[in-house]
Each structure stands twice: as structure tokens, then as C-alpha cells.
Amino acid sequence: MVHNFDIVIVGGGILGTSISYFLSYLNKSKKIAVIEQEHNVAFHTSGRNTGKVHAPYLYNPEKKKLFAKAAFHGYDMWEEYSKLRDLPFKKDGVLEVALDQKGIKILEKYLKWGKENGLEENDIELMNQKDLKKIEPEIKCEAALNVHRDGSGDYAIYTKAIMKDSKENGIKFLLENKVTQIKKENGNWKITLNGEHEIFAKFLINAAGGEAMDIAHTLNVAQKLTDVHFRGEYWKAPKQYHDLTKTSVYSVPEFPDYPFLDPHWIIRVDGSCEIGPNAVPVFSPYGYSKTENIKEFVPKLLEMLVSGARKAIFDRQFQELALSEIQSSMSKSAMIDRVRRFLPKIEASKITEKGTAGIRSSVIDDNGKFVPDVILIDEESSFHILNYNSPGATGALPFAAHIINHLREQDHLEYESDEQCGPWKFSDIIEKIS
Numbered sequence: 001m002v003h004n005f006d007i008v009i010v011g012g013g014i015l016g017t018s019i020s021y022f023l024s025y026l027n028k029s030k031k032i033a034v035i036e037q038e039h040n041v042a043f044h045t046s047g048r049n050t051g052k053v054h055a056p057y058l059y060n061p062e063k064k065k066l067f068a069k070a071a072f073h074g075y076d077m078w079e080e081y082s083k084l085r086d087l088p089f090k091k092d093g094v095l096e097v098a099l100d101q102k103g104i105k106i107l108e109k110y111l112k113w114g115k116e117n118g119l120e121e122n123d124i125e126l127m128n129q130k131d132l133k134k135i136e137p138e139i140k141c142e143a144a145l146n147v148h149r150d151g152s153g154d155y156a157i158y159t160k161a162i163m164k165d166s167k168e169n170g171i172k173f174l175l176e177n178k179v180t181q182i183k184k185e186n187g188n189w190k191i192t193l194n195g196e197h198e199i200f201a202k203f204l205i206n207a208a209g210g211e212a213m214d215i216a217h218t219l220n221v222a223q224k225l226t227d228v229h230f231r232g233e234y235w236k237a238p239k240q241y242h243d244l245t246k247t248s249v250y251s252v253p254e255f256p257d258y259p260f261l262d263p264h265w266i267i268r269v270d271g272s273c274e275i276g277p278n279a280v281p282v283f284s285p286y287g288y289s290k291t292e293n294i295k296e297f298v299p300k301l302l303e304m305l306v307s308g309a310r311k312a313i314f315d316r317q318f319q320e321l322a323l324s325e326i327q328s329s330m331s332k333s334a335m336i337d338r339v340r341r342f343l344p345k346i347e348a349s350k351i352t353e354k355g356t357a358g359i360r361s362s363v364i365d366d367n368g369k370f371v372p373d374v375i376l377i378d379e380e381s382s383f384h385i386l387n388y389n390s391p392g393a394t395g396a397l398p399f400a401a402h403i404i405n406h407l408r409e410q411d412h413l414e415y416e417s418d419e420q421c422g423p424w425k426f427s428d429i430i431e432k433i434s
């Protein structure tokens with residue numbers, strides 16, 4: 001194993017792998033490694049999500065401009081990359097439904113945001129109940145936003161393809177290696193893997209998803225922030241329901257300031273259907289099972305009690321919402337009932353198989369408020385990406401390019417080339433998302 005690297009990226013999720021992809025074209029002279037604890041990339045959130053290539057209509061262009069732009073251009077990039085590599089991608093659209101008059105007002109706002117974020121007239125339309133019934137007779141709602149420029153993909157497959165390209169261009173992927181300690185030694189990072197062997201790096205990029213906050217804290221970064229983990233669970237719908245709708249259906253989120261979206265009706269890229277995700281508070285970024293949550297319960301609770309999360313967990317609204325999510329985890333029909341509000345034909349008794357759960361880690365500031373946007377932190381020889389949540393997979397390619405451009409501007413990275421990165425010219429991507 002090479003022990004000395006110029007750049008080490010911690011985390012082989014879709015973001016860390018996408019960063020490595022662009023570096024593999026732009027900084028060819030550098031020795032670069034991606035460290036991933038699992039046996040393959042995209043083992044956690046990047047391979048356990050809804051698989052939607054989202055149009056950016058849910059994002060306020062003033063508050064989440066970069067994220068919205070990344071999602072808008074990410075759609076084109078995944079579509080193009082999928083064609084090039086023969087990967088699954090379907091432009092199958094999504095319906096956002098309003099169940100009452102208040103919801104219609106929100107749809108009108110989303111229509112405006114979507115257009116401000118780049119969607120065109122024929123990409124998105126507001127439909128009344130009557131017109132929607134003609135194309136989707138099983139859906140019960142007051143109105144719907146029909147977003148034609150929305151797609152389905154498979155982010156685990158995309159991340160593996162991006163890894164393959166990066167490896168061919170010289171990036172090392174150190175799989176089954178968990179970063180267990182990071183220390184500064186003679187101006188370099190000494191990174192211990194699996195508690196056993198050491199590698200050294202001049203610059204470290206923390207793209208560790210649900211563990212990114214812990215890694216930042218280890219390096220004395222972002223001490224005023226903390227994170228809370230939510231498990232998103234899915235139920236698989238049997239074949240008899242696969243033709244219930246032509247399009248995936250989301251309902252207007254009732255509490256957009258909290259990380260609790262109502263479960264959706266999902267049509268995946270392979271045509272299978274699922275219901276989910278809910279958002280059940282858990283105690284670890286890997287809290288898929290009871291055993292892991294019990295193990296992490298005490299340390300996480302102690303961390304939360306001395307941080308801003310304390311205010312969040314004593315907030316009445318948060319408690320009520322969390323309780324309803326826990327209920328929807330314990331009772332299948334409580335979860336299915338949330339989708340039956342707009343797809344009344346579904347019967348909980350016909351749904352028997354669970355899907356693959358994924359975990360979202362949301363950052364809370366010292367005032368106890370959920371931070372709505374991604375957090376990027378520059379340090380002298382490290383860079384940290386926190387709170388990289390939905391639609392993070394959609395925007396991963398342009399967002400990774402943005403990070404590299406930022407590191408160049410901060411003189412952390414040298415300008416070696418502005419070359420073609422696979423099918424894209426780097427400077428074109430930067431121009432589009434700037």
C-alpha cells in the first residue's frame with residue numbers, strides 16, 4: 001500500500017466518489033485516495049435512498065441557490081452519463097399533490113421556485129383535480145404539480161461507475177478501511193485505518209456523510225454544531241399495485257422546517273413500487289438495527305444534551321412529529337395510512353415486505369434549529385462537508401465540481417488543467433452553477 005498521499009477523501013459515498021472523479025482528471029500529478037470503511041462504495045445513504053433525480057422545485061432560490069442549481073444541472077449530467085455508460089435512467093416525472101387549499105398555495109410557490117431554478121414552461125405544470133383525474137384516476141387530491149423533468153435512477157450503480165472511471169485515472173480506493181484516528185504530525189495528517197495501520201496525507205476532505213460531524217469534531221471543527229440521525233424506512237408494494245399510477249407521488253410537506261417529509265408513493269427505475277420513507281429518530285448513522293441503536297444510545301444522548309440538540313428535543317412540535325414517525329415505524333398501517341390519504345386504494349394487509357432503510361443526518365445549530373442548507377468548512381489543511389442531504393445524490397456531480405473549484409480558489413488545490421472530465425468540460429460546469 002502507498003502510505004503517503006497528497007489528498008485523502010474520507011467517505012466513498014456518491015459525494016466523495018464524485019469529488020475523486022473530477023480530481024482524477026484535473027490533478028493527475030497528485031496521489032489521491034478515497035477511504036471507505038465498507039466493502040464497496042455507496043453502501044450507506046447513497047445506496048439506500050428513493051433514487052429520484054429531482055427537479056429543484058422544493059428549494060427557495062434565494063436560500064438554497066447552490067443546491068437548487070446543482071440539482072438542476074445534476075439531472076442533465078446523470079442523464080448524459082447514464083446514456084454513455086448504459087446505466088438505468090428514466091425521465092418518468094413526479095407529481096406533488098395538495099390535499100387541501102393550504103397545500104394549493106404551497107404548490108403555487110413551488111411552481112414559481114421551480115421556474116426560478118431553471119425549469120421551463122413544459123417541464124412543470126399546475127393541474128386541477130379534474131384534469132389530473134383524467135391521467136391519474138386513482139389519485140385523490142385537490143391539485144397537483146406535474147413535474148415532467150424529474151427522473152429515476154440508481155445511485156449505487158452510478159457511484160460504482162464513477163469509482164471505476166476514477167480508478168482507471170489513478171485514484172486509489174482503500175475499501176474496508178475505517179478511519180479510526182486522525183492526528184497532525186510534522187504538518188501532515190496521520191490517519192489510522194482500522195486501528196492498525198497508518199497513512200499520511202497533506203490535505204484531507206471530509207465527505208463522511210453521517211459520520212462527517214464526528215470527524216469534524218475530532219479535528220476541533222464545528223464544535224457548536226451537532227447532528228441527529230433519522231432512519232427512513234420503506235415498504236415494498238406487491239405487483240398488483242405496480243400499475244396504480246403512472247408517476248411517483250409526493251404530498252406537500254406539512255412541516256418543511258423539520259426533516260420529516262410525509263412518505264411518498266415511489267416508482268423505482270426498475271418499475272417496482274414502494275412506500276416511504278418516514279424519518280424515525282435513531283442514535284447512529286448506521287442505526288438500521290436495534291443492537292446498533294442500543295450501543296450508541298448513551299453516548300449520543302449525552303452529546304445531544306450538551307449541545308443545541310437539547311433545545312430541539314425539548315421542542316413540543318419536534319416531540320409530536322418524532323412520536324408520529326416512531327408510531328409509523330412500529331405500525332405498518334400507520335405508515336401506509338399516510339399514503340392512503342392520496343392513494344386510497346392501497347390496503348396495508350396486502351403489503352408485507354420491507355424495503356431497504358437509509359439514514360439521513362441533519363445538523364442542528366447551537367440555538368436548537370435544524371440547519372436547512374449544506375455546510376462547507378475550510379480549514380488550513382482540511383475541508384469538511386456537513387449536512388449534505390436531499391437532493392444530494394441528484395446534485396453530487398456539479399456539487400463535487402463546485403467544491404474543487406472552491407478549493408482551487410482558496411489555494412488548497414493547484415490548477416493543473418481545465419480539461420475535459422469525461423463528457424464534460426470542467427469550466428462549463430462551473431459556469432452553469434456559479
Ligand SMILES: Cc1cc2nc3c(=O)[nH]c(=O)nc-3n(C[C@H](O)[C@H](O)[C@H](O)COP(=O)(O)OP(=O)(O)OC[C@H]3O[C@@H](n4cnc5c(N)ncnc54)[C@H](O)[C@@H]3O)c2cc1C
Binds near residue numbers: 036208232395
Ligand atoms: C431516505 C433517504 C432518501 C433520499 N432520497 C433521495 C433521492 O431520491 N434523490 C436524491 O438526490 N437524494 C436523496 N437522498 C439524499 C442522498 O441520498 C444523500 O444526500 C447522499 O447520498 C449523501 O451522499 P454522501 O456521499 O454525502 O454520504 P454517504 O452516502 O453516507 O457516504 C459517506 C460514506 O462515508 C463512509 N464513512 C463514514 N465514516 C467513515 C470512516 N470513519 N472511515 C471510512 N469511511 C467512512 C461511509 O461508510 C459512507 O459510505 C435521500 C436520503 C435519504 C436518507
